[in-house]
Amino acid sequence: MRILVTNDDGIYSPGIAALAKAARSFGEVRVVAPDVERSSAGHAITASLPLTYRATPVPEGVEAYRVNGTPADCVALGVHRWSDVDVVLSGINIGSNLGNAIWHSGTLAAAKQALLLGIPGIALSTPSDQEGPDFEALAPHVEEVLQLLLSQHHLPLVNVNLPPRPRGIRWTRQAVERYHGEVVPGTDPQGRQHFWFTVRQIEGSLEGTDRWAVDEGYTSLTPLRLDLTDHEALAELRGARLEPREKAAAKAPVAAPAMERKRITR
Ligand code: MN
Helix, strand or coil: CEEEEECCCCCCCHHHHHHHHHHCCCCEEEEEEECCCCCCCCCCCCCCCCCCEEECCCCCCCEEEEECCCHHHHHHHHHHHCCCCCEEEEEEEECCCCHHHHHCCHHHHHHHHHHHCCCCEEEEEECCCCCCCCHHHHHHHHHHHHHHHHCCCCCCEEEEECCCCCCCEEECECCCCCCCEEEEEEECCCCCEEEEEEECCCCCCCCCEHHHHHHCCCEEEEECCCCCCCHHHHHHHHHHCHHHHHHHHHHCCCCCCHHHHHHHHC
16 A cells, blocks of 8 residues: 655654654555645645645655645645655644635645545644644554555545544544634734734533544544535525526527527527
């Protein structure tokens, strides 16, 4: 099994070393990751600058390359430079990616980029305090999660969040009820106003959600999909709103030539 490992904290993060180490029990591992931290880069790609792909020694001794781009760039390049990648692992992010945080997450975006290329993607994150996560203590739990996910017959895109000392694993849904992004004003040393776009702690969570699982000490596994279509709204809108206009169009006299008419109504 060919396992491409990436992250958004940068190639020198202890989190990616921990993930590469865990992945080695499951197959051939290659690391392709940003040369600097790109947290909160979301699913951005670098479209206006050339990208470089440079061999870089990493602690685990696996083949590794650093890229001057985003997490999504790293997956695109990694897959371009290594044929037949079976799965992309992204993380282990220093900081959880729960609920609506996943919209901003570069960690998850790397896994999404994998799925866009037809390859299963798994994003892994863990909360962090001032001292940072204890990756050694997490190692058996990471291995357990990989064992479970990599043995699944159908594995598209999974967002994994591990609490510091997991007491089990729960399948969850994304907590979409609240958003934690916040703009906080401040001043620079010269007294000029500036702003921090930051995240505030969300207290409490609904049972069954990713946030709830981690709050309760469980590792949260959330299967995700790329289809953002609101199918319920689509069915409703298709049925109701377009109808009057189409009826009006049917009554209107046809003036345009056949070719053009076809183009307009497409
Ligand atoms: Mn990060």
